[in-house]
Amino acid sequence: MKQKERIPFLLLIGPAAVFTVLMTALPFVQVINMSLKDFIIGFQGVYIGLENYAVMLKDPVFWNGLRVTFELYFLSLFSQLLIGLYIAVLLHRKLKGSRFLRTILLSPFTMPPVAVGMMWLILLDPSFGPANYFLELIGLEKSLFLASPSLVIRTLAAIDTWQFTPFVVLILLGGLQTLPEEPYEAAEIDGATRRQRFFYITLPLLRPSIITATILRSIDLLRFFDTIYITTQGGPGTASTTLNIYAYNTGFVYFRMGYASALMITLMAVVLITVVFFNFLRKRQY
Amino acid sequence: MRNRKVLFVFLALIVLAMPIWAAGQQEAAGEAEASGEFDWKRYEGQEIHFLANNNPIGQLFQKYSAEFTELTGIEVTISLFAEQQYRQRLQTIMQAKSDEIDLYMSLVSREGDLYDKAGWYQDLYPMLNNSSLTSPDYDFADIGEGIVNASVFSGRLTGVPNNIEGPVLYYRSDILNELGIAPPKSLDELEAAVKKVKAAKPDMVPFASRGLAAAAPYTFSNFLHNMGGDYVGADGKSALSTPEALAAIELYARLQRDYGPPGVINYSYPQLTALNSNGQSVFNFQSSNEFGKIMESGERTKDTEIMALPPGPGGSTPVVIGWQLSISPHSERQELAWYFLQWATSKEMQVKLGLEGLAPPRTSVWESDEYIAWLAEEPVRQQWSEALTVLSQTGSSVLAPQIILQPETRKIIGEAVGSVTLNEATSQQAAQKADQLINVLIERSAAMQ
Numbered sequence: 217m218k219q220k221e222r223i224p225f226l227l228l229i230g231p232a233a234v235f236t237v238l239m240t241a242l243p244f245v246q247v248i249n250m251s252l253k254d255f256i257i258g259f260q261g262v263y264i265g266l267e268n269y270a271v272m273l274k275d276p277v278f279w280n281g282l283r284v285t286f287e288l289y290f291l292s293l294f295s296q297l298l299i300g301l302y303i304a305v306l307l308h309r310k311l312k313g314s315r316f317l318r319t320i321l322l323s324p325f326t327m328p329p330v331a332v333g334m335m336w337l338i339l340l341d342p343s344f345g346p347a348n349y350f351l352e353l354i355g356l357e358k359s360l361f362l363a364s365p366s367l368v369i370r371t372l373a374a375i376d377t378w379q380f381t382p383f384v385v386l387i388l389l390g391g392l393q394t395l396p397e398e399p400y401e402a403a404e405i406d407g408a409t410r411r412q413r414f415f416y417i418t419l420p421l422l423r424p425s426i427i428t429a430t431i432l433r434s435i436d437l438l439r440f441f442d443t444i445y446i447t448t449q450g451g452p453g454t455a456s457t458t459l460n461i462y463a464y465n466t467g468f469v470y471f472r473m474g475y476a477s478a479l480m481i482t483l484m485a486v487v488l489i490t491v492v493f494f495n496f497l498r499k500r501q502y
Numbered sequence: 503m504r505n506r507k508v509l510f511v512f513l514a515l516i517v518l519a520m521p522i523w524a525a526g527q528q529e530a531a532g533e534a535e536a537s538g539e540f541d542w543k544r545y546e547g548q549e550i551h552f553l554a555n556n557n558p559i560g561q562l563f564q565k566y567s568a569e570f571t572e573l574t575g576i577e578v579t580i581s582l583f584a585e586q587q588y589r590q591r592l593q594t595i596m597q598a599k600s601d602e603i604d605l606y607m608s609l610v611s612r613e614g615d616l617y618d619k620a621g622w623y624q625d626l627y628p629m630l631n632n633s634s635l636t637s638p639d640y641d642f643a644d645i646g647e648g649i650v651n652a653s654v655f656s657g658r659l660t661g662v663p664n665n666i667e668g669p670v671l672y673y674r675s676d677i678l679n680e681l682g683i684a685p686p687k688s689l690d691e692l693e694a695a696v697k698k699v700k701a702a703k704p705d706m707v708p709f710a711s712r713g714l715a716a717a718a719p720y721t722f723s724n725f726l727h728n729m730g731g732d733y734v735g736a737d738g739k740s741a742l743s744t745p746e747a748l749a750a751i752e753l754y755a756r757l758q759r760d761y762g763p764p765g766v767i768n769y770s771y772p773q774l775t776a777l778n779s780n781g782q783s784v785f786n787f788q789s790s791n792e793f794g795k796i797m798e799s800g801e802r803t804k805d806t807e808i809m810a811l812p813p814g815p816g817g818s819t820p821v822v823i824g825w826q827l828s829i830s831p832h833s834e835r836q837e838l839a840w841y842f843l844q845w846a847t848s849k850e851m852q853v854k855l856g857l858e859g860l861a862p863p864r865t866s867v868w869e870s871d872e873y874i875a876w877l878a879e880e881p882v883r884q885q886w887s888e889a890l891t892v893l894s895q896t897g898s899s900v901l902a903p904q905i906i907l908q909p910e911t912r913k914i915i916g917e918a919v920g921s922v923t924l925n926e927a928t929s930q931q932a933a934q935k936a937d938q939l940i941n942v943l944i945e946r947s948a949a950m951q
Contacts, residue, residue: 257593257596257597258597258619258621343777344776360764448768451767453767469909469910470910
């Protein structure tokens with residue numbers, strides 16, 4: 217770069233660089249710093265080294281949070297990929313009315329999660345909600361949905377699947393539209409069935425899009441917060457207390473910001489490891 | 503050439519930013535200490551920011567805030583958030599020592615000790631005792647001494663009480679009459695009554711109370727007290743495993759599980775109010791503050807009666823608490839906030855709040871002709887008022903161990919009761935686990951003193 221161009225270049229890049237350091241790097245360092253302290257909001261923090269992390273390893277609520285986080289993650293991710301792939305393949309066929317159908321199917325994804333949480337909270341309310349009314353109409357038993365410790369994770373996964381499957385559909389549909397025609401033509405000549413074409417051509421070629429959708433949904437699902445916060449606040453008991461909800465309660469409700477920071481750093485590490493793993497899968501050549 | 507242009511843009515930005523900085527300085531300089539006679543219009547044209555809980559109190563202040571602006575010329579912005587979000591907002595602001603808010607609502611029985619130790623309350627005595635800042639009509643002594651004392655920490659007035667409230671038992675007297683059930687005079691009779699209701703009215707909810715973990719101690723504590731239990735024993739340790747406390751947990755959980763609405767474990771006041779307002783519940787044990795909303799349609803005034811929770815083996819010790827208005831120590835407009843606080847807790851305003859179903863802490867309001875006439879209009883209002891008198895005369899504000907880290911203990915207590923309600927644990931198992939967790943917090947709180 218010429219000397220003459222360097223100064224304006226630095227002036228233009230500088231604010232963005234300063235902003236990134238101030239808004240991302242510094243808070244991150246601060247969270248690590250807080251995680252090494254016994255720090256209660258409003259009081260002076262005391263450095264305790266890695267004690268918060270040691271306490272975490274013996275904390276049953278942490279382990280429960282980790283279990284709930286992964287249970288919700290796997291259940292939601294599996295459902296979203298499966299249903300998302302099915303809908304994407306359907307929409308890829310140029311059927312009559314598919315554009316209209318696409319708009320309708322994609323609409324939940326555009327709604328804010330807080331509004332979605334409120335909506336489902338009302339729909340699934342065991343006393344007032346219409347969901348139980350319809351269950352009874354078709355001869356099924358009433359359900360507690362979000363108020364049942366054994367059903368709450370499945371219900372939350374279903375809500376998230378309802379909302380974010382369209383996001384997966386969008387990515388996969390984009391992937392499907394870029395697939396080359398030649399392998400299909402060759403397969404047709406060789407007499408491959410529709411199923412064979414799907415499993416031996418479509419799925420392998422769609423792998424990068426599936427992994428992209430998996431990575432993006434993984435980041436969101438492991439940090440799952442808004443819908444739980446609105447609908448159950450982690451309950452009944454701790455049945456839907458994910459790591460994120462536990463960290464939020466610890467920090468913002470119980471003021472123990474040091475321990476909450478340690479929980480958040482751990483959650484961040486979990487998200488990072490998952491993303492790195494899927495990234496590795498994406499780059500790996502078969 | 504290009505360098506010069508970029509330099510010029512930077513300089514222009516700095517020049518543009520200067521008036522903004524100067525305006526801020528000017529505003530800060532305008533907060534001179536007040537002297538001379540009290541004048542409601544002293545701060546005319548200025549603004550304050552009030553952070554409030556979106557409960558009937560916050561909502562009513564929003565409704566009447568235009569009257570404050572008319573009286574003082576001070577514009578007030580009220581930020582209403584649901585209880586948990588409002589607390590989170592407050593913590594962020596206080597931790598940042600931001601001057602963004604000037605006054606806020608605080609539940610002193612829950613967080614008083616913690617906020618006080620953290621230095622989040624401005625001492626109001628200097629402003630109260632300054633005749634230039636306090637209206638001669640204010641009559642602070644009119645607010646009950648006991649209620650005021652709950653807001654005083656180490657000789658500092660941390661806020662002015664704004665209401666008194668507690669859980670009261672709303673019941674459908676028409677249903678009880680129809681079934682020949684007399685209003686219960688003891689907790690045993692209450693259980694017997696809900697049992698009869700369940701058998702005779704399978705479509706109705708015989709009993710409803712709070713189930714959501716963090717909210718449940720508000721109603722459960724009354725059962726604990728009446729069964730003769732306490733949160734902390736003579737040894738200073740958590741006492742949920744005493745026979746009295748275990749009996750209270752079992753009774754509360756049984757009432758909720760066997761006679762409560764489906765999904766009661768997630769119930770707090772919004773769900774209880776909905777159930778109460780539409781007449782679905784026969785006994786509904788919930789906040790006296792919700793009285794206005796429950797009676798809004800007019801339907802429940804005809805068929806509902808109200809009483810304090812009947813006594814148990816340990817007698818009767820209802821729960822009574824109150825929200826207070828506090829001023830942020832980081833506010834640069836504390837005197838303006840004090841004006842709002844005076845207006846909000848003045849006799850005139852308290853009468854208005856009283857007529858909306860918010861029990862006032864001022865003695866004179868209870869004795870005012872307007873308030874007495876309003877109570878006399880409907881028998882249920884009279885019963886509500888009588889129940890609140892019982893609460894204020896015999897009640898306790900102990901809803902959890904009285905320690906700095908009390909908010910966390912409340913959730914532990916609620917979870918213990920909830921796990922018994924859900925049949926996930928026996929009362930002994932739940933209480934033992936809760937005792938262990940609470941004892942750790944008691945020790946931590948002692949170390950923070």
